[in-house]
Amino acid sequence: MSRSSFFFTSESVSEGHPDKVADRISDTVVDLFLSRDPYARVACETLTTTNLVVLAGEIRGEGVMNTSGAWAPGIEAEIEAAVRAAVKDIGYEQSGFHWEKFEFINRLHGQSADIAVGVDAAGNKDEGAGDQGIMFGYASNETPELMPATLQYSHNILKKLAEVRHAGDKRLEPDAKSQVTILYEDGKPVRATSIVLSTQHAPGLSSADVADIVKPYILEVLPEGFTDENTVWHINPTGIFEIGGPDGDAGVTGRKIIVDTYGGAAPHGGGAFSGKDPTKVDRSAAYACRYLAKNVVAAGLADRCTIQISYAIGVAKPQSIHVDLHGTGKIPEAVLEDKILDFIGGATPRAIREHLGLNKPIYARTTAYGHFGREPDAEGGFSWEKTDLVDQLKALA
Incomplete structure (x- = not known):
């Protein structure tokens, strides 16, 4: 029998987290290719680190790459421009990772014929699954979105802070993580027992300064009365967080699959989403x-x-x-x-x-x-x- 009263925790990461930068780039490539060919095949992996972005994987599509592996005219420059625009939109203009200055390496290649023959429809054979x-x-x-509350509130916190940053608050930088622990009673979420937030920030701010900035926004997106005097807060618990994003830690596509789905409240099959066309x-x-x-x-x-x-x-x-x-x-x-x-x-x-x-x-x-x-x-x-x-x-x- 499942327990009806318990504590549960989920985390989220912002659009500027290095792994999410990689996810955004990979899906930017997917979108670009699908805009040229709705039936393009894409499996794009991205690596990000200090002033470097690397693409790898396999592709196929009209107006993208032909079956012999030759790029369509102009598409390579279009890929690089789309990748740089995505990083710019996230907000990275830092010395260690700048949308205009990072080195860009494209190692995408044609889709394996062995995979293509299994996935493509042919004769009486319908299109097959892109993988087992x-x-x-x-x-x-438990939430209006029909999602686990721990994850939904973790997402909502970071989404709100991103809105504030994009609206012009230069004290907040793109890289951030949140974590919410909730007490459940009779299977229902009743209150937050712990809230953790680590956010990259402008130089010269202390943890107390950051807490003063972000705490009102966090309270704004949580249900009224969901925190109380017993809620434990950890805002930038390690102290200074000025170096972040791909400059602070390498990012790779598909490393945040639990953040992407249900925050650990449900099983996950193990496969990542980003960088993949819908035959996968x-x-x-x-x-x-x-x-x-x-x-x-x-x-x-x-x-x-x-x-x-x-x-x-x-x-x-x-x-x-x-x-x-x-x-x-x-x-x-x-x-x-x-x-x-x-x-x-x-x-x-x-x-x-x-x-x-x-x-x-x-x-x-x-x-x-x-x-x-x-x-x-x-x-x-x-x-x-x-x-x-x-x-x-x-x-x-």
């Missing part, structure tokens, strides 16, 4: 699992829902589905396991892409403050956060 693996989706009714089920099927789990909770069929789907590389049909309603279900899990994939065309890679409209340049916006718990936008971003299956799911009850 297990993908999870989760939803909980690490990304698209994880989005589909979240979509289904969120709709189950939004339909009132459970307070919490975890969904797992598995795939074999090159095979279209999922190998398995597992639904866990954590003892809160109003419907047997077996009913959902039998029916729910039908709502998204059987959850083949092609069906997921088409149902959620994933062949669009919508991915750079996902790389900070979570891939989930976001609002669907007019350009098709965060389509997996829609709750348009609610009526169909209610009909199963």
